[in-house]
Amino acid sequence: MKEKTQVNDIDRSMYDFRFENKDAYKVHEGLTPAIVEQISKEKKDPAWMEQFRLQALQIYNQMPFPDWGPAIDGLQMDNIVTYVRPNTKMSAKWSEVPAEIKDTFERLGIPQAERKSLAGVGAQFDSELVYHNVKAEVAALGVVYTDLESALHGEYAEMIQKHFMKLVTPRDHKFAALHGAVWSGGSFVYVPPGVSVEIPLQSYFRLNAPGAGQFEHTLIIVDEGAYLHFIEGCSAPKYNVANLHAGCVELYVGKNAKLRYSTIENWSKNMYNLNTKRAKVEDGGVIEWVSGSFGSHVSYLYPMSILAGKGARAEFTGITFAGKGQNLDTGTKVVHNAPETSSYVNTRSISKDGGISTFRSSVVVNRNAENSKSAVSCQSLMLDDISRSDTIPAMDIRTNKADVGHEAKIGRISDEAVFYLMSRGISEEDARAMIVSGFADNVSKELPLEYAVEMNNLIRIEMKGSIG
Amino acid sequence: MSRKLLEINGLKVNVADKQILHGVDLAVGSGETHVLMGPNGAGKSTLGYAVMGDPRYTVTEGTVVFDGRDITAENADVRAKAGIFLSFQNPIEVPGISLSNFIRSALEQRTGKRVKLWEFRKELKAAMEILEMDPAYADRDLNVGFSGGEKKKAEILQLLMLKPSLAILDETDSGLDVDAVRTVSVGIKEYQKNKNASLLIITHSTRILEALHVDATHVLADGQMIASGDASLVEEINNHGFEQFLAR
Ligand SMILES: Nc1ncnc2c1ncn2[C@@H]1O[C@H](COP(=O)(O)OP(=O)(O)O)[C@@H](O)[C@H]1O
Ligand SMILES: [Mg+2]
Numbered sequence: 163m164k165e166k167t168q169v170n171d172i173d174r175s176m177y178d179f180r181f182e183n184k185d186a187y188k189v190h191e192g193l194t195p196a197i198v199e200q201i202s203k204e205k206k207d208p209a210w211m212e213q214f215r216l217q218a219l220q221i222y223n224q225m226p227f228p229d230w231g232p233a234i235d236g237l238q239m240d241n242i243v244t245y246v247r248p249n250t251k252m253s254a255k256w257s258e259v260p261a262e263i264k265d266t267f268e269r270l271g272i273p274q275a276e277r278k279s280l281a282g283v284g285a286q287f288d289s290e291l292v293y294h295n296v297k298a299e300v301a302a303l304g305v306v307y308t309d310l311e312s313a314l315h316g317e318y319a320e321m322i323q324k325h326f327m328k329l330v331t332p333r334d335h336k337f338a339a340l341h342g343a344v345w346s347g348g349s350f351v352y353v354p355p356g357v358s359v360e361i362p363l364q365s366y367f368r369l370n371a372p373g374a375g376q377f378e379h380t381l382i383i384v385d386e387g388a389y390l391h392f393i394e395g396c397s398a399p400k401y402n403v404a405n406l407h408a409g410c411v412e413l414y415v416g417k418n419a420k421l422r423y424s425t426i427e428n429w430s431k432n433m434y435n436l437n438t439k440r441a442k443v444e445d446g447g448v449i450e451w452v453s454g455s456f457g458s459h460v461s462y463l464y465p466m467s468i469l470a471g472k473g474a475r476a477e478f479t480g481i482t483f484a485g486k487g488q489n490l491d492t493g494t495k496v497v498h499n500a501p502e503t504s505s506y507v508n509t510r511s512i513s514k515d516g517g518i519s520t521f522r523s524s525v526v527v528n529r530n531a532e533n534s535k536s537a538v539s540c541q542s543l544m545l546d547d548i549s550r551s552d553t554i555p556a557m558d559i560r561t562n563k564a565d566v567g568h569e570a571k572i573g574r575i576s577d578e579a580v581f582y583l584m585s586r587g588i589s590e591e592d593a594r595a596m597i598v599s600g601f602a603d604n605v606s607k608e609l610p611l612e613y614a615v616e617m618n619n620l621i622r623i624e625m626k627g628s629i630g
Numbered sequence: 631m632s633r634k635l636l637e638i639n640g641l642k643v644n645v646a647d648k649q650i651l652h653g654v655d656l657a658v659g660s661g662e663t664h665v666l667m668g669p670n671g672a673g674k675s676t677l678g679y680a681v682m683g684d685p686r687y688t689v690t691e692g693t694v695v696f697d698g699r700d701i702t703a704e705n706a707d708v709r710a711k712a713g714i715f716l717s718f719q720n721p722i723e724v725p726g727i728s729l730s731n732f733i734r735s736a737l738e739q740r741t742g743k744r745v746k747l748w749e750f751r752k753e754l755k756a757a758m759e760i761l762e763m764d765p766a767y768a769d770r771d772l773n774v775g776f777s778g779g780e781k782k783k784a785e786i787l788q789l790l791m792l793k794p795s796l797a798i799l800d801e802t803d804s805g806l807d808v809d810a811v812r813t814v815s816v817g818i819k820e821y822q823k824n825k826n827a828s829l830l831i832i833t834h835s836t837r838i839l840e841a842l843h844v845d846a847t848h849v850l851a852d853g854q855m856i857a858s859g860d861a862s863l864v865e866e867i868n869n870h871g872f873e874q875f876l877a878r
Contacts, residue, residue, distance in 0.1 A: 581684050582722040586736040586792065587710035596735070600726025600771070 188374075192240040195219060198343050201245045205311055205346060210323060218332040218342025225336040232460045232489035232518070237434045242406050243374045244344040246288040282307045284365040286378055289346040300359060306352040307363055310379055313350040322350060325381060329412040329440045329468075337408040337436040337462075341377050345410065348378035353388040355416070362391040362424075362610060367409070369396075369433075375406040382423075384447075386416040393613065394425045396457075404459075406434045413441035413449065417471065420448040424609060426617055429457035431487060436462045445471030445500070452608045453480040455492050456620045464522060466495040469503035469531075480509040481605040481617075484517030484549070485624050493522035493554075498531035498564070507538040508604050513549035514624065524556040525566065532563040542572045543601050545594075595625040634698075635660040635828050636681070636714075636796055641692035643673075643680045643853075650676045652853040653692065656830075658796065663822070663829040663842060665864055668850035669872055674832045675719055677850065678798045682716040683709045696796070711740050715794035717785040719801045719832075723773040729784060730754060730768040733791045740792065757790040760820055762813050779810040786817040797821065798830045803838040811837050818842060836868045849875050 187204075189197050198219050202212040227234065282296035284307070296307045306318060313322055332342035349365050369376045384390050396407070407429060415421045421441070429435055435458040441449040451465050467476035478494040496505040511519040525536045542551035553570040575597050583593035599606070599618045606614040636658040643651040650673045658664050668674050680687045681694055683706035693702045701709055724732070733754065737745045751768075758765055761783045773781050782802050789797050799818070803811050815838050821827050822842070833839065847863035849856050849872065857863065857875045 576722075577686065579722050579724055581682075581686075581706055582718065583724070583732075583736075584706035585682050585684075585710055585716050585718075586732075586788065587707050587740040588736055589707050589739065590705065592735075592739065593707075596727055596732075597724060600724055603726030603771075 187246070188243055189245040191243050193219065193222070193242075193244060193340075193343070197244065201344055201346065204245070206315075208314060208319070208323075211314065214327070215343050215345075218327075218339050221332045222336060222339035222343055225333075225339055227336055228462065231462055231491045232520075234434055234436075234460055236404050236459070237406060238404070241403070244377065245346055246374045248287045248290060282363045284309065284349050284363075286347045286365070286367045286376075288369060288374060289376065289378075294349075296363075300361075300363075303357045303359070304354040305357060305359055306350065308350055310348045310350045310381060311346075318350065318352060321352070321383065322381065325383065325412065325414060326379070327410070327412070329414075329442055330410050330438045334438065338410065338438050341379070341408045341410045341438070344375070345377045345379045347376070348380045348409070349382075351380075351382040351384075351390065351392065353382075353384045353390045353419075355386040355388060357385075358389040359391070362393045364393040364395065367394070367396045367407075369405055369407065369429075372403050372405070375408065377407075378409045380409070380411040382412070382421065383414045384416055384419040384421045386419055388416065388419045389421075391422040391424065393610070394423070394427075396425070396427045396429055404432055404434060405430070406436070407458075408436045408438075410437070411439035411465075413439075415441060415443040415447040415449050415474075417444045418446040419444070420450070422450040422452065423465075424452040424613065426454045426609075426613055426620075427457060427461075427463075428620060431457060431459050431485075433458040434460050436460075439463070439465035440468065441466070441476070442468045442470050443474040443476065446473045447471060448475045449477070450608075451476075451478045451480070451494065452605060453478070453492075454602075454605050454609075454617055454620075455480070455482040455490055456617075456624070458490065459488060461490040461492055463490075463492045464495050464524075466497070467505065468497045468499060469505065469534075470499050471503075472500045473502045474500060475503065476505040478505075478507045478509070479604055479608050480507075481602045482509070482511045482519050482521070483602075483621065483624055484511070484513045484519035486515035486517060489518045489520075491520045491522065493520075493524075495524040496526070496536065498525075498527040498534045498536065500530065501532045502534060503531055504535040505537070507536075507540075509540045510602055510604055511540070511542045511551055512545065512598060512601065513542070513551045514545035516548045518550045518552075520550075520552045520554065522554045522556070523568075524558075526558045527561060527564045527566065529560045532561055534561075534563075535565045537567045537569075539569045540571070541601070542570075543598065544572065544574055545598075591625065595622050598625060633660045634658075635662075635696065636830070637693075637695040638677075638681065639693045639695065641677075641680065641694065642690045643676055644688045644690055645676060645686065649690070650687075650853050651680065654850070654853070654855055656848060656855065658828055658830055659845075660795070660828055661825050662845040663831065665839065665844055665847045665861075666830055666832045666850060667834065667847065667864070667867055667872075669876075672850045673853040674850055675800055676853075678716055678719075678800045678830075678832060681709075681798060682706055682714060707739075710736075710792075710794070713795035715789055715792060715797045717782070717789060717797065717799040717802050719804070721773045721776075721781040721785055723771070723775075725771050725774050727772050728769050729772050729787075732772050733788055736788070736792060754787075754791060757787055757820075760790070761787055761817050763787065778805045779807070782806060782814060783810070783817070786814055786821075789821055790817060793821075793824065793827075795826055796828045796830070798832070800832045801834070802831075803833055803835055808837075811835075814838065815841050836864055839864060851876055 285293040332339040513519040638656040844861040
């Protein structure tokens with residue numbers, strides 16, 4: 163990804179290219195038990211999984227659409243193709259990935275990034291992983307990083323059955339149920355006790371087919387005292403039909419283990435991103451979320467941390483950038499369910515050209531979570547008068563032995579600061595982009611360099627032509 | 631007089647629809663050092679902002695000519711690239727951009743070329759040493775949480791790194807202790823080593839000028855130039871104040 167830093171003019175076409183994958187196997191649009199069975203058969207599910215899917219479909223049919231967030235009328239479920247299998251088998255060799263798919267990922271900088279700074283990479287194209295590879299020295303530590311499908315049949319089958327959709331159940335909400343019914347692709351990671359994976363693992367999701375849904379499932383188990391940094395990247399080209407992303411991420415952080423989960427999401431602006439992420443943290447464990455939301459037409463995204471063990475900790479660092487035609491509803495939830503747990507939430511939201519950015523936070527401190535601490539801070543930046551930025555904090559504190567704080571700030575770019583930067587020879591456009599990047603610094607400084615550069619490029623793309 | 635670098639002709643400037651400068655003339659030759667004095671509220675900073683091109687300061691009449699080119703309608707970045715620099719009376723805090731990255735970006739935009747990191751860091755370190763700045767400030771957010779003195783030093787650091795042909799220093803010495811004024815003054819002398827380096831120093835005190843050669847002094851009051859002279863005028867004002875000029 164570093165290669166991109168030398169390019170001065172970055173435009174969205176970098177993410178917008180697409181190719182027609184005529185040979186791909188697809189199921190029909192819409193959702194019936196027959197389609198779910200067809201997916202299940204196609205994927206050679208174990209029997210329990212097929213049952214699980216059909217049950218989830220029933221739940222899906224019973225549950226209402228959410229009515230409390232951004233409108234999702236544009237999403238006509240009958241038109242969404244739930245399963246698109248690229249015409250290739252998964253490969254551990256980059257050279258075996260079909261040329262056109264390879265070209266897609268190469269343009270996104272995926273293989274270069276792997277060579278440079280990653281311990282392992284997974285690349286998903288539409289519904290299936292097309293490439294998966296882990297460095298030998300990481301595998302030698304007993305670290306498992308594979309696609310979820312093959313894991314369902316292998317050595318870890320039981321572990322998966324025990325954890326799959328136990329944190330996020332199909333009853334959680336309508337799209338969790340949908341996910342349970344039609345999920346495909348995604349990754350399984352297991353880090354054995356005491357193993358520290360020093361360089362990040364990465365997974366990249368690319369949704370190429372028009373009118374399709376992507377429903378990948380990510381299941382990560384970081385065992386006692388282990389450490390992992392997992393990076394997730396997403397993008398898709400723009401079509402004028404709605405695409406849907408309803409992925410699910412379940413993270414299990416063991417005693418004194420630590421997991422950092424970083425995401426830079428850059429879905430195209432016809433995407434409905436209704437993603438569910440949740441982590442459960444045992445005694446002394448740490449979950450760190452780093453989350454950048456740039457793309458999509460509509461997002462509902464609130465990664466949740468359940469602090470289940472004494473002294474468990476959650477940190478959430480996020481940035482959301484809503485431009486023209488975007489309504490991004492993001493935030494985080496924390497449940498303090500044990501004593502001496504702590505949570506720190508630090509988010510920034512930016513809105514521009516009529517974009518709407520809403521930050522929701524929910525902090526629950528249960529009665530048994532004595533001596534717990536929570537600090538939530540949200541800053542918003544509105545780049546013009548037609549854009550909106552809202553903060554909706556919710557707190558439910560059930561013990562008086564907790565230290566809980568919330569802070570929200572809304573601001574604009576100051577003309578004085580723009581002039582100050584311009585007085586040193588920086589153009590107005592760049593001055594504004596610099597100020598916005600600076601504002602997003604809470605996230606970029608938590609990301610590995612290549613990703614921070616990537617994120618600043620995204621900000622620059624969004625800021626292009628922003629001067630009237 | 632040497633080749634004219636800056637020419638301000640009959641400049642009238644409005645701020646928030648109120649006229650602040652009522653027709654100001656000033657010429658600074660290449661390589662010269664001029665001092666601008668005047669009571670508080672006279673319009674000295676306004677003049678600096680107007681020359682730098684702050685859009686909040688509207689020129690209603692007159693021209694600013696730099697290096698033979700009328701820049702009255704140009705944006706601040708164009709003026710900066712042409713060679714004008716303003717050391718702000720109150721430097722702005724910009725979170726999330728380090729001092730070092732900021733200077734490097736500015737240099738790259740001015741030259742249109744990539745600035746090699748290694749050489750840049752070396753030069754930056756040397757300049758910070760001259761200014762007795764803690765090197766850790768290079769990686770701190772631009773002016774954020776800097777003390778008054780540190781902010782002013784950071785301005786002079788930018789001056790040394792960006793090497794403009796004209797530097798307007800707006801009360802860079804105000805609010806600094808004796809040692810800091812001396813350090814800043816050493817920085818200004820360093821800048822003057824380039825024989826084309828020109829200065830317009832806005833100040834209330836003579837301390838910053840002690841070690842500097844001054845070619846001309848101007849007095850601004852109520853948005854008008856009321857006196858001009860050589861270096862000795864600084865001394866006179868220092869001893870007798872502005873009253874004698876105001877009375878005229
Ligand atoms: N941004 C501004 N908005 C409103 N009034 C201003 C602004 N800048 C300067 N002024 C007014 O213009 C006059 C001159 O100010 P200034 O140029 O700062 O004087 P000096 O630097 O000589 O002390 C003062 O009356 C001041 O209040
Ligand atoms: Mg002033």
